[in-house]
Amino acid sequence: MDANPIVLDDAAGDVVVVVVEGEHDIYTAPTLRERLDEALGRGGGVVVDLTAATFVDSSILGALLDARRRAQEQARGFVVSVGAEVEPGVQRILDITGLVPVLPVIDGREAAISAARDGVSGSPG
Amino acid sequence: MDANPIVLDDAAGDVVVVVVEGEHDIYTAPTLRERLDEALGRGGGVVVDLTAATFVDSSILGALLDARRRAQEQARGFVVSVGAEVEPGVQRILDITGLVPVLPVIDGREAAISAARDGVSGSPG
Amino acid sequence: MTERPEVRLTMAALPEGVGVVRQALAGMADALAFDQGVLADMKMAVTEACTNVVVHAYADDGSDGTADTLEVDLLADELGLTVVVRDRGSGIKPRAARSTPALGLGLPLIAALSDAFEVRGSSGGGTEVRMTFHYMRDADPVESNPIGETGWVPPDRPT
Amino acid sequence: MTERPEVRLTMAALPEGVGVVRQALAGMADALAFDQGVLADMKMAVTEACTNVVVHAYADDGSDGTADTLEVDLLADELGLTVVVRDRGSGIKPRAARSTPALGLGLPLIAALSDAFEVRGSSGGGTEVRMTFHYMRDADPVESNPIGETGWVPPDRPT
Numbered sequence: 001m002d003a004n005p006i007v008l009d010d011a012a013g014d015v016v017v018v019v020v021e022g023e024h025d026i027y028t029a030p031t032l033r034e035r036l037d038e039a040l041g042r043g044g045g046v047v048v049d050l051t052a053a054t055f056v057d058s059s060i061l062g063a064l065l066d067a068r069r070r071a072q073e074q075a076r077g078f079v080v081s082v083g084a085e086v087e088p089g090v091q092r093i094l095d096i097t098g099l100v101p102v103l104p105v106i107d108g109r110e111a112a113i114s115a116a117r118d119g120v121s122g123s124p125g
Numbered sequence: 126m127d128a129n130p131i132v133l134d135d136a137a138g139d140v141v142v143v144v145v146e147g148e149h150d151i152y153t154a155p156t157l158r159e160r161l162d163e164a165l166g167r168g169g170g171v172v173v174d175l176t177a178a179t180f181v182d183s184s185i186l187g188a189l190l191d192a193r194r195r196a197q198e199q200a201r202g203f204v205v206s207v208g209a210e211v212e213p214g215v216q217r218i219l220d221i222t223g224l225v226p227v228l229p230v231i232d233g234r235e236a237a238i239s240a241a242r243d244g245v246s247g248s249p250g
Numbered sequence: 251m252t253e254r255p256e257v258r259l260t261m262a263a264l265p266e267g268v269g270v271v272r273q274a275l276a277g278m279a280d281a282l283a284f285d286q287g288v289l290a291d292m293k294m295a296v297t298e299a300c301t302n303v304v305v306h307a308y309a310d311d312g313s314d315g316t317a318d319t320l321e322v323d324l325l326a327d328e329l330g331l332t333v334v335v336r337d338r339g340s341g342i343k344p345r346a347a348r349s350t351p352a353l354g355l356g357l358p359l360i361a362a363l364s365d366a367f368e369v370r371g372s373s374g375g376g377t378e379v380r381m382t383f384h385y386m387r388d389a390d391p392v393e394s395n396p397i398g399e400t401g402w403v404p405p406d407r408p409t
Numbered sequence: 410m411t412e413r414p415e416v417r418l419t420m421a422a423l424p425e426g427v428g429v430v431r432q433a434l435a436g437m438a439d440a441l442a443f444d445q446g447v448l449a450d451m452k453m454a455v456t457e458a459c460t461n462v463v464v465h466a467y468a469d470d471g472s473d474g475t476a477d478t479l480e481v482d483l484l485a486d487e488l489g490l491t492v493v494v495r496d497r498g499s500g501i502k503p504r505a506a507r508s509t510p511a512l513g514l515g516l517p518l519i520a521a522l523s524d525a526f527e528v529r530g531s532s533g534g535g536t537e538v539r540m541t542f543h544y545m546r547d548a549d550p551v552e553s554n555p556i557g558e559t560g561w562v563p564p565d566r567p568t
């Protein structure tokens with residue numbers, strides 16, 4: 001009964017989705033890093049779905065940026081997806097850090113999966 | 126912009142309704158006592174509507190029992206009403222103190238107004 | 251169980267503080283994914299204990315300018331959450347020494363709503379009320395501590 | 410404004426404490442009928458300040474068994490709520506003395522999200538971060554403290 005789960009979803013086949021729900025900070029950042037390692041280990045594209053996340057802090061952004069860098073090094077797709085209604089505890093930090101084009105952040109899990117499949121992994125690196 | 130208002134509603138004419146919303150405890154108990162004094166001062170029956178209350182403690186029950194005693198002394202109706210779905214923070218204290226028949230507590234504001242109009246003010250005093 | 255509190259809340263023993271404790275508790279229980287029924291009981295019991303500090307612990311309602319404090323500790327273990335409400339006040343006096351008539355419902359409610367409770371003198375003088383709330387309950391604690399048995403009788407109840 | 414805190418939260422400087430502070434704050438702000446946008450910013454800024462205490466303030470992650478504390482004070486006045494996050498740690502060292510590479514996003518976020526902020530040495534040694542959040546805002550504080558101006562640059566951003 002984890003109120004803030006982070007699970008891998010393999011349904012899309014060649015793109016693995018890391019589904020992040022609830023509040024995440026320095027306490028759960030190590031778990032996210034593990035899941036991201038696992039996802040990168042699968043060899044395909046990676047999507048991190050924040051649709052059901054209610055709060056993420058800079059430790060979480062740090063974990064995402066590290067994973068993105070590794071995906072880029074391996075020329076793999078890496079995309080973050082959000083829902084149509086983004087929680088203030090997620091939207092605000094993405095907005096003010098200017099990370100939307102960088103990560104990149106895309107609306108909708110399906111669109112993110114397609115982009116990751118195409119090898120998208122953010123603005124010019 | 127009081128998150129926990131207590132207001133008088135005179136719409137029923139001869140019965141005045143004290144509408145209690147939100148959380149109430151020792152901090153707002155003096156306000157409730159004032160409003161109850163005002164309601165008793167009108168000369169008719171009194172209903173205390175807890176439908177929109179989310180929490181009441183023993184200080185609030187104390188204020189209600191005092192008002193009820195005064196209503197009884199003046200042979201006036203005094204009834205507490207709750208909604209169909211009662212918040213645990215209200216239901217629980219009414220249940221375990223055995224005050225439902227005492228106050229008395231009645232489902233629905235309209236039924237409570239009728240009862241207060243008929244001079245109901247709880248189990249034999 | 252270690253005695254070091256997970257969290258300590260310290261504030262002035264004032265009426266507005268009681269809601270602050272209740273809300274902070276609710277927020278933290280939210281993080282613990284606490285059962286909603288147990289949380290409701292905990293909020294009620296802790297409110298009563300804090301109210302006693304505000305109403306009874308300090309003689310002169312802070313008019314002497316000293317810091318009348320209300321301290322709330324949270325201690326978590328495998329079984330549940332223990333909440334300790336502590337003051338540095340006068341301590342619980344024998345009944346005869348009390349002046350104001352009151353409902354006398356606070357301690358009975360605390361007993362009824364908690365899975366375990368204890369009232370004792372606090373080391374700093376004053377009173378300490380410890381209440382434990384289990385994450386999981388086999389039975390409603392009210393069953394084993396019905397309010398009637400603590401001596402509390404509703405007014406005008408046909409007896 | 411009096412310096413006596415309305416509420417003080419004291420706990421161990423551990424990763425799990427950060428969420429506890431955030432939730433307690435949310436619960437209390439609920440009682441104050443705080444604006445939801447300001448509350449979201451406050452939760453974010455306070456999270457970053459507490460994270461810094463957990464990550465940077467104490468050298469050896471509590472392995473020496475001493476009580477590495479995280480203290481959070483809330484002070485309310487007419488204009489807004491001031492949150493003080495305090496530790497008894499090593500204090501902020503010059504940049505060269507730091508070892509671990511990090512995002513460096515915490516203080517810039519605090520600056521951007523608060524209506525006023527101050528970082529200073531705390532009297533007990535260690536660091537104190539004071540952040541004020543107004544109940545009403547004329548403008549978004551991010552406008553006057555854009556993150557770019559604090560020196561933070563997103564990685565790989567076309568410059």
Ligand SMILES: Nc1ncnc2c1ncn2[C@@H]1O[C@H](COP(=O)(O)OP(=O)(O)O)[C@@H](O)[C@H]1O
Nearest residue numbers: 302303306307341342352353354355356357377
């Ligand atoms: N923190 C406290 N400090 C001093 N006396 C207390 C404290 N808590 C309770 N008491 C005493 O115990 C009595 C019983 O308390 P309680 O059951 O809560 O009923 P009530 O508050 O309605 O009197 C109080 O009237 C008071 O004399």
Ligand SMILES: Nc1ncnc2c1ncn2[C@@H]1O[C@H](COP(=O)(O)OP(=O)(O)O)[C@@H](O)[C@H]1O
Nearest residue numbers: 461462465466500501511512513514515516536
């Ligand atoms: N409470 C603290 N105690 C000691 N050093 C601190 C504290 N808070 C911040 N610092 C120092 O200030 C630096 C900048 O902090 P910050 O902007 O939050 O970025 P980051 O935490 O990602 O390094 C930290 O790397 C650390 O050296």
